[in-house]
Amino acid sequence: MAVGWAQDGAVQEQIDANVADAVKRVREQMQSGESLTHCEECDEPIPEARRKAISGVRLCIACQQEAEKERASTSLYNRRGSKDSQLK
Known part of the structure; x- marks a missing residue:
């Protein structure tokens, strides 16, 4: 059942998009390969x-x-903050 102007399934689509974005960000930040012995910022x-x-x-x-x-x-746009206004 649609709520206001939202189409059926809009809430689930929003949730799926948030999860997909979070997984993508984490995968991009993952490091691989050999670890350094000293910090590249402070050399400790x-x-x-x-x-x-x-x-x-x-x-x-x-x-x-x-x-x-x-x-x-400096995180990206927070979709959850405007979800209600988008779905009604």
């Missing part, structure tokens, strides 16, 4: 346990946390 040694746990690691924990903060603050 990367602990061996981290190098073994994450293949292709390039940053130390502190620099990785900072990069994730920056990435979160």
Whole structure:
């Protein structure tokens, strides 16, 4: 059953699109290959346990946390914020 101006299945299509976008972003951010022994940002040694746990690691924990903060603050358009206005 459609709600307002939305077509049947519009809510599920919106959910599927959000999930697909999130999976695509994560796959693009995944690293592969051999891990570095020193951080490419600050040149601090990367602990061996981290190098073994994450293949292709390039940053130390502190620099990785900072990069994730920056990435979160510059995230893409949030579809969920406008979902109600689009579906009604």
